[in-house]
Amino acid sequence: MTDTPEQTSGDESADEIVVLVGNPSPGSRTLEAAVHVATRIAALTEVADHPAVVDLAHHKEQLLGWQSPATEALKHQITSARAIVVASPTYKASYTGLLKLFLDQFARDEWHGIPTIALMTGGSPAHSLAVEVHLAPVLVEIGASLPTRGLYLAGAEIDDPEPTIDAWWHNAEAPLRRALSA
Amino acid sequence: MTDTPEQTSGDESADEIVVLVGNPSPGSRTLEAAVHVATRIAALTEVADHPAVVDLAHHKEQLLGWQSPATEALKHQITSARAIVVASPTYKASYTGLLKLFLDQFARDEWHGIPTIALMTGGSPAHSLAVEVHLAPVLVEIGASLPTRGLYLAGAEIDDPEPTIDAWWHNAEAPLRRALSA
Amino acid sequence: MTDTPEQTSGDESADEIVVLVGNPSPGSRTLEAAVHVATRIAALTEVADHPAVVDLAHHKEQLLGWQSPATEALKHQITSARAIVVASPTYKASYTGLLKLFLDQFARDEWHGIPTIALMTGGSPAHSLAVEVHLAPVLVEIGASLPTRGLYLAGAEIDDPEPTIDAWWHNAEAPLRRALSA
Amino acid sequence: MTDTPEQTSGDESADEIVVLVGNPSPGSRTLEAAVHVATRIAALTEVADHPAVVDLAHHKEQLLGWQSPATEALKHQITSARAIVVASPTYKASYTGLLKLFLDQFARDEWHGIPTIALMTGGSPAHSLAVEVHLAPVLVEIGASLPTRGLYLAGAEIDDPEPTIDAWWHNAEAPLRRALSA
Numbered sequence: 239m240t241d242t243p244e245q246t247s248g249d250e251s252a253d254e255i256v257v258l259v260g261n262p263s264p265g266s267r268t269l270e271a272a273v274h275v276a277t278r279i280a281a282l283t284e285v286a287d288h289p290a291v292v293d294l295a296h297h298k299e300q301l302l303g304w305q306s307p308a309t310e311a312l313k314h315q316i317t318s319a320r321a322i323v324v325a326s327p328t329y330k331a332s333y334t335g336l337l338k339l340f341l342d343q344f345a346r347d348e349w350h351g352i353p354t355i356a357l358m359t360g361g362s363p364a365h366s367l368a369v370e371v372h373l374a375p376v377l378v379e380i381g382a383s384l385p386t387r388g389l390y391l392a393g394a395e396i397d398d399p400e401p402t403i404d405a406w407w408h409n410a411e412a413p414l415r416r417a418l419s420a
Numbered sequence: 421m422t423d424t425p426e427q428t429s430g431d432e433s434a435d436e437i438v439v440l441v442g443n444p445s446p447g448s449r450t451l452e453a454a455v456h457v458a459t460r461i462a463a464l465t466e467v468a469d470h471p472a473v474v475d476l477a478h479h480k481e482q483l484l485g486w487q488s489p490a491t492e493a494l495k496h497q498i499t500s501a502r503a504i505v506v507a508s509p510t511y512k513a514s515y516t517g518l519l520k521l522f523l524d525q526f527a528r529d530e531w532h533g534i535p536t537i538a539l540m541t542g543g544s545p546a547h548s549l550a551v552e553v554h555l556a557p558v559l560v561e562i563g564a565s566l567p568t569r570g571l572y573l574a575g576a577e578i579d580d581p582e583p584t585i586d587a588w589w590h591n592a593e594a595p596l597r598r599a600l601s602a
Numbered sequence: 603m604t605d606t607p608e609q610t611s612g613d614e615s616a617d618e619i620v621v622l623v624g625n626p627s628p629g630s631r632t633l634e635a636a637v638h639v640a641t642r643i644a645a646l647t648e649v650a651d652h653p654a655v656v657d658l659a660h661h662k663e664q665l666l667g668w669q670s671p672a673t674e675a676l677k678h679q680i681t682s683a684r685a686i687v688v689a690s691p692t693y694k695a696s697y698t699g700l701l702k703l704f705l706d707q708f709a710r711d712e713w714h715g716i717p718t719i720a721l722m723t724g725g726s727p728a729h730s731l732a733v734e735v736h737l738a739p740v741l742v743e744i745g746a747s748l749p750t751r752g753l754y755l756a757g758a759e760i761d762d763p764e765p766t767i768d769a770w771w772h773n774a775e776a777p778l779r780r781a782l783s784a
Numbered sequence: 785m786t787d788t789p790e791q792t793s794g795d796e797s798a799d800e801i802v803v804l805v806g807n808p809s810p811g812s813r814t815l816e817a818a819v820h821v822a823t824r825i826a827a828l829t830e831v832a833d834h835p836a837v838v839d840l841a842h843h844k845e846q847l848l849g850w851q852s853p854a855t856e857a858l859k860h861q862i863t864s865a866r867a868i869v870v871a872s873p874t875y876k877a878s879y880t881g882l883l884k885l886f887l888d889q890f891a892r893d894e895w896h897g898i899p900t901i902a903l904m905t906g907g908s909p910a911h912s913l914a915v916e917v918h919l920a921p922v923l924v925e926i927g928a929s930l931p932t933r934g935l936y937l938a939g940a941e942i943d944d945p946e947p948t949i950d951a952w953w954h955n956a957e958a959p960l961r962r963a964l965s966a
Contacts, residue, residue, distance in 0.1 A: 262484075299727050301517075302444075302480045314827075330528075331561040331913060332554070335483075335521030342511040351750075351777040364936075367877060367913035370552060370739035372514070378734055378751050379513040383777040385749040386715075413715040413747040419783045451871045502746035512733060533932075533959040546754075549695060552921040560916055560933050565959040567931040568897075569924050572728075595929040601965045626848075665881075666808075666844045693888040695925040696918070699847075703881030710876075736878070736918060743877040 247343035253285040256319040260337020264295035268359045271399040272325035272392055277408035279321050282418050294336050301339040309343055321353045328360035332372040347381035353417040354409040359396045366390040385417040435467040438501040442508040442519025446477035450541045453573055453581040454507035457537055461503050464600050470535035476518050483521040491525055503535045510542035514554040529563035535599040536571035541578050548572040567599040617649040620683040624690040624701025629657035632723045635755055635763040636689035642683050646782050660698050665703040673707055685717045692724035696736040711745035717781040721754035723760045730754040749781040750774035788965040793875055799831040802909040806872040806883025810841035814905045817937055817945040818871035821901055825867050828964050841881050847885040867899045874906035878918040893927035900964040902934035905942050912936040932956035
């Protein structure tokens with residue numbers, strides 16, 4: 239079940255860019271930054287719709303068990319995506335427990351090579367490496383393809399992410415464009 | 421062996437060896453292996469009681485919010501411990517989301533140097549490094565002191581952990597003995 | 603198959619698949635396994651030549667300084683590649699110091715998104731995660747694009763790598779094919 | 785402060801605090817910061833001598849082979865130490881290749897539980913986590929005991945490390961004191 243389920247029914251879901259956010263607070267700035275990134279990725283495709291958002295803040299209780307229908311629907315939305323932006327604030331120098339609770343629901347390689355961007359936010363740059371050493375390896379384990387460096391937004395960059403996203407995009411665009419080719 | 425914080429109030433809690441288990445299933449073999457390790461550690465102290473057990477499988481819902489009284493009681497039990505064994509099965513090449521949900525509740529350095537052992541279990545040895553590269557850094561962030569290599573039990577070792585624990589203990593005993601000195 | 607940069611000069615180097623090996627012993631089984639992988643990658647392109655090989659065992663002394671002409675030639679061969687397979691045996695639960703000595707010579711993002719495969723070999727599977735948590739983050743830092751899971755060959759798999767490579771290829775082929783598209 | 789093993793032979797070496805520096809440039813600020821830390825550790829012991837220094841910048845060539853007498857002497861100095869401070873600048877988001885070249889010379893568990901501090905320096909805080917996720921796991925593999933959080937000095941902190949060391953020492957002193965107890 240999705241935050242905007244209307245937008246994701248039917249066959250066209252294969253074209254969806256999905257933002258997956260693991261912040262326990264709904265509608266976070268982490269979510270907004272991830273939507274910025276997803277919108278750029280959507281513009282690389284022929285279907286430049288608004289990205290769909292899976293905000294785990296609205297789905298906490300169901301994640302404590304396994305294979306609930308609501309969780310299976312979320313999982314289906316993810317594994318049907320054209321590309322995914324996975325976003326988490328930094329808690330204790332890593333991704334949140336809430337995000338991991340959801341990622342734990344997937345089987346090894348279940349994301350079957352879907353192009354994926356790892357994004358984290360934090361109060362300072364001190365935990366920037368968490369994107370590559372903690373989040374990326376978990377995403378690889380469940381089958382994500384990570385063709386670009388991840389993104390870490392620190393402090394004031396979270397409210398004004400465009401300059402940091404621009405700098406990252408400079409190197410990320412070409413690999414992403416190839417990853418999204420048919 | 422306790423599973424509720426009420427049983428561990430009082431001054432004597434400072435001598436407690438606490439086993440913290442992040443398996444969503446209660447009474448797991450991961451828990452049993454951790455109790456083995458904790459019992460050895462207790463034998464290094466003058467107070468060789470049975471270790472206390474915090475089995476997060478019994479405390480899931482409360483971990484979705486912040487600062488519930490029940491969670492604060494669990495946190496107090498942890499931060500009052502003489503030593504802690506943190507144990508998790510391996511999910512997606514890392515610790516479980518459930519364990520992280522609880523660790524996220526602590527402030528930076530809140531474990532104030534309590535001697536801590538990181539233990540993980542998995543179907544094969546392939547994810548052994550998760551102990552040192554994923555679990556240990558989170559524990560360091562919340563202030564644990566990790567004077568020894570962590571322990572990874574794979575496959576049949578989980579049901580019969582003594583030989584693996586023996587081999588680990590050969591190097592771990594001396595640093596642990598010093599870490600537990602007054 | 604070349605081992606010196608002189609053999610790979612010219613415009614055709616843009617089509618080269620390059621194997622970079624960080625084993626202190628020349629002609630290692632790690633090198634051979636990496637050539638297997640590179641040969642499959644070459645077959646995805648229109649130029650199915652033998653991969654070029656940079657075997658750091660033949661270039662040790664020059665790596666102790668900075669910017670020697672011999673090292674600059676090796677670096678040019680790498681940064682001109684169509685795709686790169688970076689291979690290392692496991693030393694102390696990570697890549698070798700020799701490999702890192704060479705990777706340290708590159709600037710941040712200098713590999714400008716070249717599709718890259720990380721491959722490590724080890725006596726047992728215990729250090730498998732080193733590919734994703736140690737080697738991959740360094741490669742990302744210097745600008746590699748890692749569209750697939752890395753490969754870890756353990757024990758007998760090193761001498762007979764085809765079954766393990768086959769299993770890996772099942773998921774890796776599609777992202778690699780897209781990454782190599784023009 | 786010594787730089788050659790000859791100066792530290794004899795029985796008294798068991799009381800030595802050794803600084804091991806993996807900067808390719810000799811006499812670096814990384815070395816100086818590590819000596820600051822080592823001097824504090826020495827003050828916790830009854831033998832408050834100047835720490836000994838192994839500056840790998842003076843020992844590069846010998847590290848390209850195995851078991852040279854000069855390297856064996858350095859290794860003996862390390863494994864005879866009372867405590868070790870391992871220090872590296874950050875290259876490509878991790879420790880230097882030069883440091884790893886030396887650490888590769890040790891067998892698993894050869895440091896037999898010697899209390900060890902991991903210290904890294906970098907231009908910005910962005911790679912701070914490298915201490916815990918890259919350097920610490922390698923040190924654990926060769927048998928170091930790491931009873932405290934590692935130290936990362938970024939930018940201006942390298943030239944004026946005392947405030948950062950003070951803040952770190954606040955939590956590190958008690959575990960270190962216990963680790964150094966007889």
